[in-house]
Amino acid sequence: MTTQQQAPEQALPPLGSVGFLRWLWRQLTSMRTALILLFLLAVVSIPGSILPQRGTNPLRVDQWIEENPATAPILDALGFFDVYASPWFAAVYLLLFISLIGCVLPRVGVHLRALRTPPPRAPRNLNRLPASGSFVSELTVDEVLTSAAGQLRQGHWRVRSSEGEWVAAEKGYWRETGNLVFHLSLILVLVGIAVGGLLGWRGNVVVREGTGFSNTLTQYDAWGAGRFVSADALAPFSFTLEDFRVDFERGEAQRGAPREFEADLTYRAAPGGEEVSTTVQVNEPLIASGAKVFLVGHGYAPHVIVRDSTGRVVFDDTVTFLPQDGNFTSTGVIKAPDAEPALGFNGLFLPTAALTEELGPHSVFPAPDYPGLFLSAFTGDMGLDDGSPQSVYTLDTSGMEQIGLESLLPGDVWTLPEGQGSIEFVDLERWASFQIAHDPGKELALGASLAAMIGLMVSLFVRRRRIWVRAQPADDGGTLVHVGALARSEGTDVESDVVDLMSRLGGPDVSQERAPQ
Amino acid sequence: MTSVQLAEASNAAVYASMITLTLAMVAFAVSFASGRRRVTVPSTSAGQQPGRRAANIGMSLTWLSFLLLLLGVVLRGVWAGRVPWGNMYEFSITAALGVLGVYLGMSIRRDLRWLGLFVVIPTLLWLGLAITVLYTEAAQLVPALKSYWLVIHVSAAIICFGAFTFAAATAGLSLVRGRAERRADSTEVTGWLSRVPDHERLERLTNTVIAFAFPLWTFAVVAGAIWAENAWGRYWGWDPKETWAFITWVIFAAYLHARSTAGWRGSRASWIVLAGWVSFLINYFGVNIFVNSLHSYSGM
Numbered sequence: 129m130t131t132q133q134q135a136p137e138q139a140l141p142p143l144g145s146v147g148f149l150r151w152l153w154r155q156l157t158s159m160r161t162a163l164i165l166l167f168l169l170a171v172v173s174i175p176g177s178i179l180p181q182r183g184t185n186p187l188r189v190d191q192w193i194e195e196n197p198a199t200a201p202i203l204d205a206l207g208f209f210d211v212y213a214s215p216w217f218a219a220v221y222l223l224l225f226i227s228l229i230g231c232v233l234p235r236v237g238v239h240l241r242a243l244r245t246p247p248p249r250a251p252r253n254l255n256r257l258p259a260s261g262s263f264v265s266e267l268t269v270d271e272v273l274t275s276a277a278g279q280l281r282q283g284h285w286r287v288r289s290s291e292g293e294w295v296a297a298e299k300g301y302w303r304e305t306g307n308l309v310f311h312l313s314l315i316l317v318l319v320g321i322a323v324g325g326l327l328g329w330r331g332n333v334v335v336r337e338g339t340g341f342s343n344t345l346t347q348y349d350a351w352g353a354g355r356f357v358s359a360d361a362l363a364p365f366s367f368t369l370e371d372f373r374v375d376f377e378r379g380e381a382q383r384g385a386p387r388e389f390e391a392d393l394t395y396r397a398a399p400g401g402e403e404v405s406t407t408v409q410v411n412e413p414l415i416a417s418g419a420k421v422f423l424v425g426h427g428y429a430p431h432v433i434v435r436d437s438t439g440r441v442v443f444d445d446t447v448t449f450l451p452q453d454g455n456f457t458s459t460g461v462i463k464a465p466d467a468e469p470a471l472g473f474n475g476l477f478l479p480t481a482a483l484t485e486e487l488g489p490h491s492v493f494p495a496p497d498y499p500g501l502f503l504s505a506f507t508g509d510m511g512l513d514d515g516s517p518q519s520v521y522t523l524d525t526s527g528m529e530q531i532g533l534e535s536l537l538p539g540d541v542w543t544l545p546e547g548q549g550s551i552e553f554v555d556l557e558r559w560a561s562f563q564i565a566h567d568p569g570k571e572l573a574l575g576a577s578l579a580a581m582i583g584l585m586v587s588l589f590v591r592r593r594r595i596w597v598r599a600q601p602a603d604d605g606g607t608l609v610h611v612g613a614l615a616r617s618e619g620t621d622v623e624s625d626v627v628d629l630m631s632r633l634g635g636p637d638v639s640q641e642r643a644p645q
Numbered sequence: 646m647t648s649v650q651l652a653e654a655s656n657a658a659v660y661a662s663m664i665t666l667t668l669a670m671v672a673f674a675v676s677f678a679s680g681r682r683r684v685t686v687p688s689t690s691a692g693q694q695p696g697r698r699a700a701n702i703g704m705s706l707t708w709l710s711f712l713l714l715l716l717g718v719v720l721r722g723v724w725a726g727r728v729p730w731g732n733m734y735e736f737s738i739t740a741a742l743g744v745l746g747v748y749l750g751m752s753i754r755r756d757l758r759w760l761g762l763f764v765v766i767p768t769l770l771w772l773g774l775a776i777t778v779l780y781t782e783a784a785q786l787v788p789a790l791k792s793y794w795l796v797i798h799v800s801a802a803i804i805c806f807g808a809f810t811f812a813a814a815t816a817g818l819s820l821v822r823g824r825a826e827r828r829a830d831s832t833e834v835t836g837w838l839s840r841v842p843d844h845e846r847l848e849r850l851t852n853t854v855i856a857f858a859f860p861l862w863t864f865a866v867v868a869g870a871i872w873a874e875n876a877w878g879r880y881w882g883w884d885p886k887e888t889w890a891f892i893t894w895v896i897f898a899a900y901l902h903a904r905s906t907a908g909w910r911g912s913r914a915s916w917i918v919l920a921g922w923v924s925f926l927i928n929y930f931g932v933n934i935f936v937n938s939l940h941s942y943s944g945m
């Protein structure tokens with residue numbers, strides 16, 4: 129095989145700069161370099177599976193950095209929390225793909241030429257081949273050779289004959305074709321991934337029951353896009369979350385694990401467009417103008433009404449509470465800055481409330497069997513006036529004063545001390561979180577993966593081999609027929625080809641030189 | 646049958662399979678121990694070899710325990726009312742089924758009695774681990790697992806697991822046997838190693854199995870990516886499970902390269918196979934149990 133690596137002694141670099149570059153290129157595109165780069169790729173992938181990664185879990189990264197103040201900054205600077213976007217990871221796979229291109233493109237040319245070249249002449253002595261056999265036939269030399277050529281053609285061998293002496297045949301060209309298709313398709317897979325990375329976008333959004341979402345950047349809670357995406361050009365679809373249903377395991381095993389969740393949406397492809405009702409489930413996204421809307425999470429949104437000291441309603445809405453554990457012990461914040469005085473609440477929502485000495489209030493089951501809302505009320509300056517953006521999930525209590533603690537069941541009203549107002553826990557709604565993603569490269573990546581798989585199978589299952597037949601008049605009449613074969617790919621058994629051809633030519637059923645195993 | 650009876654029947658079938666597998670192990674061990682003659686390869690005239698009867702009994706018992714385990718897995722699925730791949734216990738018994746299945750399937754066309762002991766012992770340990778440490782009551786699937794891609798992806802992965810385990814066994818044996826051959830120099834290999842084929846034949850066998858398993862593993866990874874795209878909106882996210890699937894894939898691709906790289910054929914290639922198998926195991930145990938991953942379905 130032309131791509132095989134020379135002995136290492138030969139690999140000393142020459143001195144001239146052109147010679148050196150050529151040497152470097154030959155090293156880079158050698159089989160051994162490919163092997164080493166593949167190992168390196170495996171090794172550099174490992175840290176990203178052990179350390180938390182920004183791409184998948186930014187919160188855990190922050191937590192990890194906090195817990196390991198000594199090592200974290202170094203690791204962070206070296207890109208260990210974003211391994212798959214780090215320069216060293218990219219260096220390995222880019223080198224591998226350069227090597228791949230440098231290795232495979234020349235082989236395409238070689239293979240195209242090989243496809244047009246007839247099989248080589250028969251060697252003088254077929255008995256020296258790894259598999260061979262001979263017998264004496266009653267037919268004439270010409271009859272034997274014609275018959276051999278016919279038989280081989282029928283068996284889809286490529287045949288070359290020399291008048292009256294030998295027949296040469298080769299088979300299994302598809303092996304190299306498959307191998308090349310496989311390697312070239314890998315390049316296309318990478319192109320597909322790159323297209324998705326540069327032109328794709330993805331965002332996350334939390335939508336409460338009864339509220340809507342429209343596909344503009346400002347509506348997203350989190351958003352990431354490729355370099356060439358323009359946020360103005362997003363498809364103008366919108367939807368409303370009408371209803372959300374969820375079901376949890378109540379049996380002993382895996383108690384509390386989610387069993388079913390689905391969201392009913394009404395969807396509009398464009399403002400003023402026709403309204404369509406649909407249901408989104410895990411594994412069953414909504415396809416919206418080239419993007420896909422996936423249901424990825426859910427939680428509770430208690431509906432509360434806040435009145436201030438004058439009795440005026442200053443807040444009347446559902447509030448998104450974020451789950452903190454598998455039983456949906458959730459935290460959330462209610463802010464009523466316009467109240468007189470301004471009111472704020474830190475809340476803990478428990479779908480199935482329990483209170484113990486060591487855990488405090490917590491939830492023991494994710495379904496709302498005994499929902500409780502634990503509130504801590506504050507008045508004073510909540511720091512909204514200086515204009516800096518504030519999260520809807522945190523309350524800045526540094527300028528506030530705590531005025532009380534209370535736990536509420538649905539329907540309960542808590543009258544705040546000193547006539548500062550009241551808060552009512554009206555009832556319970558849910559929210560669902562959606563991931564909305566657009567990846568224009570995924571079809572290419574999929575198509576190329578399928579092509580790679582087909583190429584791979586062809587390459588691994590097709591066996592490339594040559595066979596030759598020589599015929600000459602035997603001393604005591606008849607024709608002496610030699611058959612010999614050579615494997616041109618790893619692990620190929622050519623014995624059976626020889627045995628098969630000999631029996632088709634009227635010879636004995638078993639090769640005489642070597643008994644098959 | 647009531648649900649409880651189904652559960653008990655499934656467990657009983659798994660236990661019965663372990664018992665027959667233990668007997669198979671004894672039979673294979675007897676066949677190995679008997680007649681420590683100098684025999685290089687299980688030759689075609691093996692008819693008279695001592696221990697051959699024991700090996701045949703071992704083979705039959707392995708078939709029996711395969712069928713019992715199949716019954717156990719099917720009953721488990723009937724009990725749970727879904728495919729039996731909802732937690733690590735179920736994955737594990739199905740994986741054991743995969744290992745036995747690949748071994749028995751391969752043995753139909755060639756004489757693999759010599760390999761029996763090396764397949765049966767790990768499978769037995771594996772099943773023991775499954776039914777003691779990993780055992781989980783049947784429950785329904787978490788929603789992300791409810792997809793026909795689960796059936797496609799997991800069944801491909803389980804067959805791959807069987808094939809990679811088989812390849813790891815033959816690769817490991819070829820390393821040990823190769824060393825013994827070098828030590829024995831021109832004389833013949835003695836002891837138990839005389840009863841396994843020479844290292845070249847073992848390497849060819851490893852190669853054959855991986856040529857089958859690697860495309861299947863490629864398929865399993867692609868099917869997993871399609872499923873992930875359907876469930877989470879991205880086909881590849883470098884989640885630990887995906888990362889280790891990729892690492893396993895890359896290692897076996899390296900193996901296929903090593904076969905045609907000077908200086909890497911033979912024992913180095915065998916080490917690569919072992920490394921690939923270890924990375925498969927890391928993916929199975931490490932990621933399911935220790936790592937916080939979207940794919941942690943262990944049920945533990």
Ligand code: HEM
Nearest residue numbers: 131157158159162224227228231307310584587898901905
């Ligand atoms: C992304 C990196 C690569 C991967 C994943 C990969 C994977 C594979 C696989 C799985 C095979 C065995 C299947 C087949 O024969 O088609 C193979 C064979 C081969 N690869 Fe690669 N390869 C990569 C890069 C390269 C590079 C850089 C070279 C050039 C040095 C190369 C040269 C070859 C050759 C010559 C064979 C044929 C070996 C044989 O006939 O047994 N590959 N490759």
